[in-house]
Amino acid sequence: xxxxxxxxxxxxxxxSGVYRIIKENHDDLKHREGVHLHTKRVLVRSLKPQYxxxxxxxxxxxxxxxxxxxxxxxIVIECMGGVEPARTFILKALKAGKTxxxxxxxxxxxxxxxxxKIAKQSGAGLYYEATVGGGIPILRTVTDSMQxxxxxxxxxxxxxxxxxxxxxxxEEGKTYEETLIxxxxxxxxxxxxxxxxxxxxATYKLSILASMAFHAHLPVPTIYRExxxxxxxxxxxxxxxxxxxxxxxxIGKKQGNSIEVRVHPTxxxxxxxxxxxxxxFNAVFLTGSAVDDIMxxxxxxxxMPTASAVVSDVIYACHRDGRHRYMTFVxxxxxxxxxxxxxxxxxxxxxxxxxxxxxGVLSKITQVFAQHNVSLxxxxxxxxxxxxxxxxxxxxxxxxxxMKAAVEGIKVLDCVKSVxxxxxxxx
Amino acid sequence: xxxxxxxxxxxxxxxSGVYRIIKENHDDLKHREGVHLHTKRVLVRSLKPQYxxxxxxxxxxxxxxxxxxxxxxxIVIECMGGVEPARTFILKALKAGKTxxxxxxxxxxxxxxxxxKIAKQSGAGLYYEATVGGGIPILRTVTDSMQxxxxxxxxxxxxxxxxxxxxxxxEEGKTYEETLIxxxxxxxxxxxxxxxxxxxxATYKLSILASMAFHAHLPVPTIYRExxxxxxxxxxxxxxxxxxxxxxxxIGKKQGNSIEVRVHPTxxxxxxxxxxxxxxFNAVFLTGSAVDDIMxxxxxxxxMPTASAVVSDVIYACHRDGRHRYMTFVxxxxxxxxxxxxxxxxxxxxxxxxxxxxxGVLSKITQVFAQHNVSLxxxxxxxxxxxxxxxxxxxxxxxxxxMKAAVEGIKVLDCVKSVxxxxxxxx
Numbered sequence: 076x077x078x079x080x081x082x083x084x085x086x087x088x089x090x091s092g093v094y095r096i097i098k099e100n101h102d103d104l105k106h107r108e109g110v111h112l113h114t115k116r117v118l119v120r121s122l123k124p125q126y127x128x129x130x131x132x133x134x135x136x137x138x139x140x141x142x143x144x145x146x147x148x149x150i151v152i153e154c155m156g157g158v159e160p161a162r163t164f165i166l167k168a169l170k171a172g173k174t175x176x177x178x179x180x181x182x183x184x185x186x187x188x189x190x191x192k193i194a195k196q197s198g199a200g201l202y203y204e205a206t207v208g209g210g211i212p213i214l215r216t217v218t219d220s221m222q223x224x225x226x227x228x229x230x231x232x233x234x235x236x237x238x239x240x241x242x243x244x245x246e247e248g249k250t251y252e253e254t255l256i257x258x259x260x261x262x263x264x265x266x267x268x269x270x271x272x273x274x275x276x277a278t279y280k281l282s283i284l285a286s287m288a289f290h291a292h293l294p295v296p297t298i299y300r301e302x303x304x305x306x307x308x309x310x311x312x313x314x315x316x317x318x319x320x321x322x323x324x325x326i327g328k329k330q331g332n333s334i335e336v337r338v339h340p341t342x343x344x345x346x347x348x349x350x351x352x353x354x355x356f357n358a359v360f361l362t363g364s365a366v367d368d369i370m371x372x373x374x375x376x377x378x379m380p381t382a383s384a385v386v387s388d389v390i391y392a393c394h395r396d397g398r399h400r401y402m403t404f405v406x407x408x409x410x411x412x413x414x415x416x417x418x419x420x421x422x423x424x425x426x427x428x429x430x431x432x433x434x435g436v437l438s439k440i441t442q443v444f445a446q447h448n449v450s451l452x453x454x455x456x457x458x459x460x461x462x463x464x465x466x467x468x469x470x471x472x473x474x475x476x477x478m479k480a481a482v483e484g485i486k487v488l489d490c491v492k493s494v495x496x497x498x499x500x501x502x
Numbered sequence: 503x504x505x506x507x508x509x510x511x512x513x514x515x516x517x518s519g520v521y522r523i524i525k526e527n528h529d530d531l532k533h534r535e536g537v538h539l540h541t542k543r544v545l546v547r548s549l550k551p552q553y554x555x556x557x558x559x560x561x562x563x564x565x566x567x568x569x570x571x572x573x574x575x576x577i578v579i580e581c582m583g584g585v586e587p588a589r590t591f592i593l594k595a596l597k598a599g600k601t602x603x604x605x606x607x608x609x610x611x612x613x614x615x616x617x618x619k620i621a622k623q624s625g626a627g628l629y630y631e632a633t634v635g636g637g638i639p640i641l642r643t644v645t646d647s648m649q650x651x652x653x654x655x656x657x658x659x660x661x662x663x664x665x666x667x668x669x670x671x672x673e674e675g676k677t678y679e680e681t682l683i684x685x686x687x688x689x690x691x692x693x694x695x696x697x698x699x700x701x702x703x704a705t706y707k708l709s710i711l712a713s714m715a716f717h718a719h720l721p722v723p724t725i726y727r728e729x730x731x732x733x734x735x736x737x738x739x740x741x742x743x744x745x746x747x748x749x750x751x752x753i754g755k756k757q758g759n760s761i762e763v764r765v766h767p768t769x770x771x772x773x774x775x776x777x778x779x780x781x782x783f784n785a786v787f788l789t790g791s792a793v794d795d796i797m798x799x800x801x802x803x804x805x806m807p808t809a810s811a812v813v814s815d816v817i818y819a820c821h822r823d824g825r826h827r828y829m830t831f832v833x834x835x836x837x838x839x840x841x842x843x844x845x846x847x848x849x850x851x852x853x854x855x856x857x858x859x860x861x862g863v864l865s866k867i868t869q870v871f872a873q874h875n876v877s878l879x880x881x882x883x884x885x886x887x888x889x890x891x892x893x894x895x896x897x898x899x900x901x902x903x904x905m906k907a908a909v910e911g912i913k914v915l916d917c918v919k920s921v922x923x924x925x926x927x928x929x
Contacts, residue, residue: 096650096792107717107830108649204647210793212647219646220631220639222535223523223813290534348778348799356775356795365523365810366637366800368783372775373796383792386650400821403534 076109079393082116082142084164085155086126086135089178089205090117092382093152094130100386110393116142118164139164143171150389153177162186169193169201174399176388178205178381184279184295187286191401200399202388207280208233210380211373212387213359217287218400224363226288229327230343230501233280235355235375236264236271237303237323241340242353245311245320251304263355273302274338277325285327285336288361291414292404293327293336299418301339310496313427313467317453320345322352324501328420335417342425342500423452423500424470424478428485429492432459436490437466443488447481449473463492469500503536506820509543509569511591512582513553513562516605516632517544519809520579521557527813537820543569545591566591570598577816580604589613596620596628601826603815605632605808611706611722614713618828627826629815634707635660637807638800639814640786644714645827651790653715656754657770657928660707662782662802663691663698664730664750668767669780672738672747678731690782700729701765704752712754712763715788718841719831720754720763726845728766737923740854740894744880747772749779751928755847762844769852769927850879850927851897851905855912856919859886863917864893870915874908876900890919896927 081097083090097104097112105111117134119126126135139160142148151168153175155161161182165175170193177183183190183203194201204214208231217226232238236258243254255272258264270276278298286293303323314321319342327336343349348370352358357375362368374380392399406414430436437454444451453469470478478497485491508524510517524531524539531537544561546553553562566587569575578595580602582588588609592602597620604610610617610630621628631641635658644653659665663685670681682699685691697703705725713720730750741748746769754763770776775797779785784802789795801807819826833841857863864881871878880896897905905924912918 092792100650103652104649109827211796212643215647216639216643219818220642220814221810222531222817223527223810225530346780348775348783351775351778351797353773363810365519365806365813367804367807369638369798369800370778371796371798374794377794379792380794383648383650383790386792387647390649391646394825394827398821398825400536 076105076111078111078113079150080113080115080147081150081152081389082118082145082148083114084118084139084142084151084153084161086117086119087154088378089381089385090154091129092378093154093385096379096382096386104390108390110390112389115148116145118142143167148173150174150176150392152385152389153179154385155179156181158182158185165190166193169197169199172197172199174200174202174392176202176385176392178203178385180206180276180279180283184282187283188292194399195401198397198399200392200395201401202392203283204388205381205384207284208357208359208371208373209375209377210383211357211359211371211375212384213284213371214287215391216371221361221363221366224365226361226363227329228362229285229288229325230349230360231281231284231325232322232349232352232358233284233325233375234271234274234277234323235357236268238352238357239263239355240272241303241306241321241323244306244308245314248308248311250308251306272304274300274323277323277338281325281327281336281338284325284359285334286404287402288327289329289334290404291334291406293334297336297416299337299339303340305496306340307496309427310498313425314342316455317342317425317467317469318345319343319500320350321498322349326501332413333415333417335420337420340498342498419474419476421472421474423472423502425498425500426468426482427495428466428468429495430464430466431490431492432462432464433490439488439490440466440468440485443484444470444481447477447484449477449481465495503532503538505538505540506576507540507542507574508577508579508816509545509572509575510541511545511566511578511580511588513544513546514581515805516808516812517579517581518556519805520581520812523806523809523813531817535817537817539816542575543572545569570594575600577601577603577819579812579816580606581812582606583608585609585612592617593620596624596626599624599626601627601629601819603629603812603819605630605812607633607703607706607710611709614710615719621826622828625824625826627819627822628828629819630710631815632808632811634711635784635786635798635800636802636804637810638784638786638798638802639811640711640798641714642818643798648788648790648793651792653788653790654756655789656712656715656752657776657787658708658711658752659749659776659779659785660711660752660802661698661701661704661750662784663695665779665784666690666782667699668730668733668748668750671733671735672741675735675738677735678733699731701727701750704750704765708752708754708763708765711752711786712761713831714829715754716756716761717831718761718833720761724763724843726764726766730767732923733767734923736854737925740852741769743882744769744852744894744896745772746770746927747777748925749776753928759840760842760844762847764847767925769925846901846903848899848901850899850929852925852927853895853909854922855893855895856922857891857893858917858919859889859891860917866915866917867893867895867912870911871897871908874904874911876904876908892922
């Protein structure tokens with residue numbers, strides 16, 4: 076049985092999890108999978124004594140070239156995160172014909188095409204299941220189980236931090252600020268939560284997921300992005316009243332050659348299977364031409380779930396040894412006319428509008444909607460207090476541009492004090 | 503590019519769906535997957551003119567040997583269902599070195615080991631993703647994405663007919679009989695619904711799923727089975743009151759070398775992700791040592807979802823050409839002492855008991871429970887009418903044998919008119 080010598084770059088949460096799984100499951104993997112794995116090297120920034128409690132001292136190196144120049148090492152597992160030096164190390168490893176497995180969503184979403192090109196040239200494998208949805212085998216499902224499908228829709232709850240916050244806000248009626256502090260205390264949110272709460276992390280993941288689902292390279296800048304910081308407790312009350320809940324959804328849709336990709340807070344029916352993803356759990360809902368709707372649910376982060384996906388890639392790569400496959404994007408390096416990116420997408424919308432308590436208000440507002448081709452499915456009006464009332468309106472599918480124009484038109488109406496919130500609705 | 507010539511056995515719902523997908527996706531599969539598929543032969547029992555609207559007449563044959571003896575045909579797709587002649591055809595094809603892809607859960611669950619042995623000898627591939635959960639890629643997830651895990655639990659809603667009936671009973675308060683008739687009208691239940699409603703179909707699927715998850719061959723007769731025909735509208739009201747819903751769950755658990763496998767109506771929390779599987783949808787919930795909980799959801803039956811899984815297997819088999827892998831069961835052909843089958847499993851239970859409205863009833867019943875080591879977590883008592891009252895009791899985890907003994911002990915109490923229902927509860 077061939078021994079696969081691997082090197083792990085980074086010994087943080089994921090890297091040390093990978094080391095543990097490879098060590099603890101060594102015999103099982105040999106017996107069940109016919110794969111003999113051995114960790115030969117671990118790259119760290121600096122040698123810390125606590126590492127040696129986990130793995131023998133001689134494994135560790137601070138010099139990447141001790142790994143790159145070691146011909147025994149055929150698989151490099153990158154768990155450092157961030158763009159540099161991860162990008163350089165991955166490129167060098169691939170060029171040297173070493174297979175790369177990574178959990179680094181940022182570097183893959185930003186340098187994927189470059190990596191694929193080099194890997195193809197050298198015949199090395201490139202695997203990144205752990206970059207989307209942590210332990211959820213979503214990418215393998217797309218590549219190995221949905222080949223007979225044209226995928227038309229991807230809906231993902233793919234950021235655990237925001238899903239934790241939104242679940243608490245929905246179920247306990249707390250404010251965004253309170254819940255964020257709680258999430259930070261529990262280690263679910265960073266001290267600077269921007270990457271998560273503003274939706275950047277979700278755009279990295281959607282870029283990878285939608286590119287694979289639609290066979291078209293969709294770099295991060297093509298994704299429309301809106302974070303969750305503007306959501307109020309009142310938005311959740313409104314959602315509940317309407318039978319919805321609010322999730323930060325990563326949405327990808329493809330119709331013919333038109334693709335739309337976006338990340339924003341979204342109302343979905345409380346009966347939607349995605350609502351089963353509560354707290355830090357993630358879920359991805361896909362619609363395929365043959366299989367119809369399927370969903371995958373699981374832990375989107377954490378040492379062992381992420382390491383589970385990484386090791387699964389490593390074993391998969393061993394089985395594919397010498398026969399790795401690469402992504403086929405219909406639009407290659409740049410967006411070509413084969414794919415049209417849609418920014419003026421269609422969606423339902425839920426608006427909360429603060430109005431003066433006077434007659435004819437509803438008629439004036441609906442008139443503006445009608446002028447912009449927006450039709451309404453539901454209107455709720457709360458009891459007026461102090462001469463003010465709030466109106467909740469849910470639209471049928473409308474074009475984003477039309478909706479924006481309608482909101483501007485409504486804002487300038489005399490009877491309208493303010494448009495309190497506009498949240499998209501996905502059926 | 504190598505052309506893979508396939509033959510389809512059976513041209514019913516699944517077989518014709520497979521034919522359509524291979525034909526309609528021919529160019530996409532060539533471009534994206536590098537796989538050139540061509541259907542060379544279709545085996546049917548008798549030639550029917552309507553077939554020729556779908557595929558050219560010269561494709562069809564009523565003689566299996568026209569396929570077996572055709573050296574061009576390297577992949578045989580079996581979509582006939584039932585044990586014979588499917589078993590014989592699969593064995594002959596495998597012996598001849600032809601890869602077999604099947605959607606036939608009954609023949610796989612009953613003759614799997616025999617098939618694997620022959621396939622290993624001849625080097626042919628054997629694939630059966632469509633046998634469990636229709637279009638849901640559950641088996642591939644176990645083999646290709648959870649390799650780094652020891653799976654300790656499998657919970658499956660894997661029969662669409664019963665799930666449709668139970669969803670209607672739960673959501674619309676209908677009786678079993680009403681709902682069954684509705685399901686039959688819609689084509690979701692057969693004229694003779696026994697295989698579905700008595701849980702046989704679910705045992706075939708659980709046999710395959712649990713065997714793969716636990717790396718131990720668990721034939722159908724090892725599975726405890728109970729159907730849904732005894733459930734009443736009152737059971738669903740009780741479940742609702744307790745925050746549960748009732749599903750026909752296929753349950754597999756492994757702890758050390760002990761394995762339990764069972765199919766029966768089960769109460770689960772209404773917040774459990776499995777409750778997202780409503781109507782004919784299926785879902786499988788797995789717990790792995792590294793990945794923790796994951797769930798897959800989708801259509802468990804139907805022409806195109808099932809054909810999607812079949813074609814996915816065909817493409818996967820092409821990529822594995824000459825390098826097929828086989829199941830490794832720790833217990834090989836027979837149950838050995840490496841695996842202990844547990845029939846006296848532990849579970850929660852929900853009981854409804856009809857009692858006389860007299861003092862001391864509760865104390866007498868709880869005393870019997872205590873004698874049999876069963877402790878209670880919840881007790882609800884309804885208002886008495888006509889000298890009768892009904893009591894609902896939910897237990898903590900108790901042993902099945904203890905519970906059975908306790909129920910017998912309760913039945914003979916003077917104050918107990920009858921034990922109306924006993925339903926297991928899964929946390």
